[in-house]
Amino acid sequence: MSSSSPNQSNKDENTRLENSTYNVLVAIGKEADFLYSTIDKYIEDAERDGREHLVELWNEMKKDKQKHLSMLRQALEKEAKEEKIGQ
Secondary structure, eight states: OOOOOTTGGGBOTTTOOBHHHHHHHHHHHHHHHHHHHTHHHHHHHHHHTTOHHHHHHHHHHHHHHHHHHHHHHHHHHHHHHTTOSOO
């Protein structure tokens, strides 16, 4: 396999993903983990403790994280369409 493109040097030989694509995948995992396993617990704790300002804070952060996750999914879709994944 001696045909090399300029982008091939940025790909991990095990995953065959470019570093920037891998970074998007890692960020999706971190955002999703926070959204689906952490933030609701924080909201519940703040509600239980009667800390309305913290409930508002966590809910605002949840909205932001959902927006970030959506942006990352769009970026991953673009990577896939540009065939940056699995080549």
